[in-house]
Amino acid sequence: MSVSIFKTCPRCGEEMLDGFACKAAGLSFVEGDKFERFAFLDEDVSGAGLKKLLPWKAEYFDSYLCRSCELYIIDFSTTLSRSEAEQLTKSRAVEKRSSDGD
Numbered sequence: 001m002s003v004s005i006f007k008t009c010p011r012c013g014e015e016m017l018d019g020f021a022c023k024a025a026g027l028s029f030v031e032g033d034k035f036e037r038f039a040f041l042d043e044d045v046s047g048a049g050l051k052k053l054l055p056w057k058a059e060y061f062d063s064y065l066c067r068s069c070e071l072y073i074i075d076f077s078t079t080l081s082r083s084e085a086e087q088l089t090k091s092r093a094v095e096k097r098s099s100d101g102d
Contacts, residue, residue: 004092006073009066017067018092020060020085021074024051027061046076060085 006016021027027046034040046061059081063074080088 003095004064005062005075006064009069009071011071012066012069014066014068016064016071016073018062018064020080021063021072021076023059023061023076023079024048024056026052027074027076058082062088 004018006018008014009016023046025046026044026048028042029045030040030042050056051059059079061074061076061079063072065072
């Protein structure tokens, strides 16, 4: 998982920044057809649960941000600890330096 998946934005083609989304904040999703109901609940696809309310060890998701068109892509398939996120950042910096040197 060290390789940066999105280098350019799939919407506008500009450069995407790789980073991390905090899992504890939750990741809300509401299916479009639920808006037809009077009341509905969103789905927390990140599985943050009580981590949103209680002190918890930080966990992150790999994410990509396009500042040009404001698209934010979050890969919530794998949860990373802070040390794993730091290692991933370092390996991507090495990858970027080696690709810039070509």
